[in-house]
Amino acid sequence: MSATQTAPAIAPRSERFKDLQKTLVLVKPDAVARGLIGNIVGRFETRGLAIRGMKLIQMDSSLAGKLYAPHEGKPFYNDLVSYMTSGPIVCLCVEGVNAIPIVRTMMGATNPVEAAPGTIRGDFAQRLDCNCVHGSDSPESAERELPIFFGEGEILSYDPAHTFKL
Ligand code: IDP
Ligand code: MG
Numbered sequence: 001m002s003a004t005q006t007a008p009a010i011a012p013r014s015e016r017f018k019d020l021q022k023t024l025v026l027v028k029p030d031a032v033a034r035g036l037i038g039n040i041v042g043r044f045e046t047r048g049l050a051i052r053g054m055k056l057i058q059m060d061s062s063l064a065g066k067l068y069a070p071h072e073g074k075p076f077y078n079d080l081v082s083y084m085t086s087g088p089i090v091c092l093c094v095e096g097v098n099a100i101p102i103v104r105t106m107m108g109a110t111n112p113v114e115a116a117p118g119t120i121r122g123d124f125a126q127r128l129d130c131n132c133v134h135g136s137d138s139p140e141s142a143e144r145e146l147p148i149f150f151g152e153g154e155i156l157s158y159d160p161a162h163t164f165k166l
Pocket of ligand 1: 076080109110128129130131133134135137
C-alpha cells in the first residue's frame with residue numbers, strides 16, 4: 001500500500017460474522033460411488049467455506065429415517081431411504097457466513113433437470129431420486145440435522161489459512 005492509500009474500512013468482526021452458520025452436507029451414495037467426493041468437497045473449500053466435520057459412513061434405515069423424518073409418508077420416502085442406505089456417504093459440517101443458503105445455491109434445484117449448469121446437481125446429476133448431494137434447507141433444519149451425524153467433539157474449529165503467520 002502506498003503512503004497515499006488508506007486502508008479500506010472493515011466492519012468489526014461481530015458485524016462481519018453475525019450470519020455465521022453451520023450446515024449439514026451429505027455427498028450421497030451415487031456421488032461417492034462415482035468418485036466425486038473430492039470435486040464436491042473441493043467446491044465448498046474453494047468457495048471459502050470451512051469444513052468443520054467430515055466422515056465416511058453407511059447409514060442404516062434408522063439413521064436415514066431420522067434425517068428424512070419430515071418426508072415420512074410421502075410417496076418417494078421408502079425409495080429415498082433405500083437409496084440413501086445403499087452405500088457409503090460423506091457427511092460434512094460446513095461453516096461460513098450464510099453457509100446454509102450458499103450451499104443450497106451451490107447444490108442447484110432438487111430436480112437435476114432444473115438445476116443450472118455450474119451447480120453440483122446441474123453438473124453431475126440426472127435424476128431426481130439420485131441427485132448427488134444433501135444440504136440443510138434452513139437454520140432450523142441444520143440445527144436438527146447436524147447432531148444426527150456429529151457428536152460432541154466431532155465438529156472442530158481452526159483458523160483459516162490466511163491467518164497463519166508464516
Ligand atoms: P432437497 O434434497 O433439495 O432438500 P427435498 O424436497 O428435501 O429436496 O427431498 C429430499 C430428497 O428426496 C431429494 O434430494 C430427492 O433425492 C428426493 N426426492 C424429492 N422429491 C422427490 C420425488 O418427487 N420423487 C423422488 N424423489 C424425490
Ligand atoms: Mg431437503
